[in-house]
Each structure stands twice: as structure tokens, then as C-alpha cells.
Amino acid sequence: MSASSSSPLLIVMSLCSLFLAASSDPFYQNFYVTWGGDRAKVSDNGQLLTLSLDNVSGSGFQSKNEYLFAKIDMQIKLVAGNSAGTVTAFYLSSQGQNHDEIDFEFLGNLSGDPYILHTNIFCQGQGNREQQFYLWFDPTADFHNYTILWNYKNILLLVDGITIREFKNLESSNGIPFPHNQAMKVYSSLWNADDWATRGGLVKTNWTLAPFIASYKVFGANGCVQGNSDCYSSNNNSWLWQQLDYATEGQMKWVQDNYMIYNYCKDAKRFPQGFPPECYVKNNK
Numbered sequence: 330m331s332a333s334s335s336s337p338l339l340i341v342m343s344l345c346s347l348f349l350a351a352s353s354d355p356f357y358q359n360f361y362v363t364w365g366g367d368r369a370k371v372s373d374n375g376q377l378l379t380l381s382l383d384n385v386s387g388s389g390f391q392s393k394n395e396y397l398f399a400k401i402d403m404q405i406k407l408v409a410g411n412s413a414g415t416v417t418a419f420y421l422s423s424q425g426q427n428h429d430e431i432d433f434e435f436l437g438n439l440s441g442d443p444y445i446l447h448t449n450i451f452c453q454g455q456g457n458r459e460q461q462f463y464l465w466f467d468p469t470a471d472f473h474n475y476t477i478l479w480n481y482k483n484i485l486l487l488v489d490g491i492t493i494r495e496f497k498n499l500e501s502s503n504g505i506p507f508p509h510n511q512a513m514k515v516y517s518s519l520w521n522a523d524d525w526a527t528r529g530g531l532v533k534t535n536w537t538l539a540p541f542i543a544s545y546k547v548f549g550a551n552g553c554v555q556g557n558s559d560c561y562s563s564n565n566n567s568w569l570w571q572q573l574d575y576a577t578e579g580q581m582k583w584v585q586d587n588y589m590i591y592n593y594c595k596d597a598k599r600f601p602q603g604f605p606p607e608c609y610v611k612n613n614k
């Protein structure tokens with residue numbers, strides 16, 4: 330038996346390099362590809378991922394961990410040119426019945442026509458809380474930051490650091506359900522939804538343009554992995570307490586006044602018996 334084969338130092342060193350290899354690959358550290366096979370391509374040492382969609386399949390990935398509260402940043406460059414019929418999604422979701430879910434969905438369009446950023450929040454299996462926005466930039470020209478911040482106080486959806494939507498935790502004061510006890514994973518995918526996505530399904534996917542490709546960067550997952558109770562007392566996690574202040578609320582108002590194109594809380598036709606209770610709360614009405 331050679332000395333080196335049992336050297337504790339060598340074993341420690343090779344273990345270290347194993348961990349280094351894993352941790353220097355930001356994608357595989359936190360995520361894995363779930364469907365679409367080689368339509369999902371990881372490159373640049375795990376710093377870039379492309380998802381593609383063709384007439385056979387889309388593709389997607391999800392987080393390894395489940396989080397009970399998280400701040401997930403994703404840098405995305407959406408399908409360019411004629412992306413009509415395609416949907417690129419980035420969301421958090423718990424599993425099973427009565428699930429909770431927080432959605433960003435980007436609805437493609439014909440070249441030159443605007444994408445719609447569709448958002449929704451499900452609590453205890455119930456969604457129907459859609460808000461939709463146009464973006465103030467071309468989301469296909471470059472990467473932009475899309476953030477889901479979910480803590481005990483509120484859910485904030487941000488685009489390039491600007492809050493576009495707030496959903497407060499009013500469960501104890503108003504009885505409005507709020508996701509706070511089911512851990513969620515992060516999911517992302519690119520798929521065909523030409524039955525509803527573009528102009529309500531009027532514009533179909535033009536398959537001669539396939540494959541459609543969306544790109545992702547930055548795979549940090551800032552969340553409290555379920556079961557790690559130390560996370561909630563860590564000084565590092567200031568997002569756990571993040572809420573709007575006067576300035577960030579003003580920015581959100583700017584987005585909502587200028588770029589919001591649909592708000593369920595204003596769709597009287599849909600709620601003839603009265604709006605859901607959260608619609609009477611400031612920032613929703």
C-alpha cells in the first residue's frame with residue numbers, strides 16, 4: 330500500500346477540488362435541467378444557460394433546493410425577433426394540492442410588438458391575481474434582472490431593481506391568504522402557448538423560425554433552504570426584512586401608472602360579486 334494513497338492531506342485536497350469544481354459552476358450548484366434534453370445548454374462554466382423551443386418540445390430547469398422565503402434574481406434575455414406564441418417563465422412554486430406560486434411569464438410577440446410581462450400569485454391553490462405590464466426597454470436586446478423577493482412581510486416583484494408589484498402579508502390582519510408555510514422551488518421554462526399567449530391566441534407560433542432561444546445568467550439563489558433555521562437570523566439576509574419605502578413605492582407607482590396594462594383588481598366584469606379582499610388595500614386598487 331503506497332503512502333500517498335492513504336495520505337489524509339491528499340484526500341482532503343481532492344475533496345476540496347471536488348467542492349471547488351461544483352461550487353465554481355453557479356448553474357449546477359443550485360439548479361438542474363428538468364426537461365427538453367439538449368434544448369437546454371449550459372456554458373461558460375455554468376454562468377450561461379440557453380433554453381430552446383422547437384416544434385417537438387420546449388425546455389426548462391429548476392432549483393435543487395426548496396426555500397421557505399427567498400430572493401431569486403434571474404438575468405434573462407428573451408427570445409428575439411418574432412417570438413409570438415412563445416412563453417418564457419420564471420416562477421416559484423410549492424408542490425401538491427393547495428399550492429402557492431409566484432409567477433413571472435413573458436409572453437412573446439411579433440417582431441417590433443411589445444412583450445407582455447404577466448404576473449400572478451397563488452395562495453393555497455387559488456390564483457386569479459393577474460397583473461400585466463409592458464416593459465420600458467426591449468427585453469430581447471440585452472439581459473435584464475428579474476427578481477422575486479418573498480419574505481414574511483410581502484412579495485415584491487422587481488425588474489432591474491424597480492418594484493413593479495407588491496403583495497403584502499395581510500393574513501393575520503385581514504385574513505387574506507399569504508404564502509408562508511409551504512416551501513417553494515424555483516422553476517424556469519420556455520414553451521409554446523400559442524393558444525393564449527399572443528393577443529389572446531390570435532397570433533400563432535411561426536415554426537419556420539424555430540428554434541426559439543432565451544438566455545439566462547446569474548444563478549445565485551438567495552434563499553432560506555427549508556430546515557435551515559439559522560438562515561432567518563443571519564445578518565447576511567437583509568432581504569428577509571425588505572419592504573417598500575417612500576422612494577421605492579414611488580418607483581412602483583411610476584411603473585404601474587405608465588406600464589401596467591391589466592390589473593385583476595380593476596376588472597369589474599370578472600368580479601361582479603365584488604373584488605377579492607386584497608383589492609381594497611392600498612397599492613392594489
Ligand SMILES: *[C@@H]1O[C@H](CO)[C@@H](O)[C@H](O)[C@H]1NC(C)=O
Binds near residue numbers: 384385
Ligand atoms: C418540425 O420541424 C422540422 C424542421 O423544421 C420538420 O422537419 C418536421 O417535420 C417538423 N415536425 C412536426 C411534427 O411538425
Ligand SMILES: *[C@@H]1O[C@H](CO)[C@@H](O)[C@H](O)[C@H]1NC(C)=O
Binds near residue numbers: 472473489490
Ligand atoms: C443586473 O444586476 C447585476 C448584478 O447582479 C448588475 O451588474 C447589472 O448592472 C444589472 N443589470 C441591470 C440592467 O440592471
Ligand SMILES: *[C@@H]1O[C@H](CO)[C@@H](O)[C@H](O)[C@H]1NC(C)=O
Binds near residue numbers: 436437439443528529
Ligand atoms: C403584442 O402586440 C399587440 C399589438 O401591439 C399588443 O396589443 C399586445 O399587447 C402585444 N403583446 C402580446 C403578448 O400579445
Ligand SMILES: *[C@@H]1O[C@H](CO)[C@@H](O)[C@H](O)[C@H]1NC(C)=O
Binds near residue numbers: 538
Ligand atoms: C413565417 O416566417 C417565414 C420566415 O420569415 C415567413 O416567410 C412566413 O411568411 C411566416 N409565416 C407566417 C404565417 O407569418
Ligand SMILES: *[C@@H]1O[C@H](CO)[C@@H](O)[C@H](O)[C@H]1NC(C)=O
Binds near residue numbers: 564
Ligand atoms: C455571511 O456572508 C459572509 C460573506 O459572504 C460569509 O462568509 C458568512 O459565512 C455568511 N454567514 C452566514 C451565517 O451565512
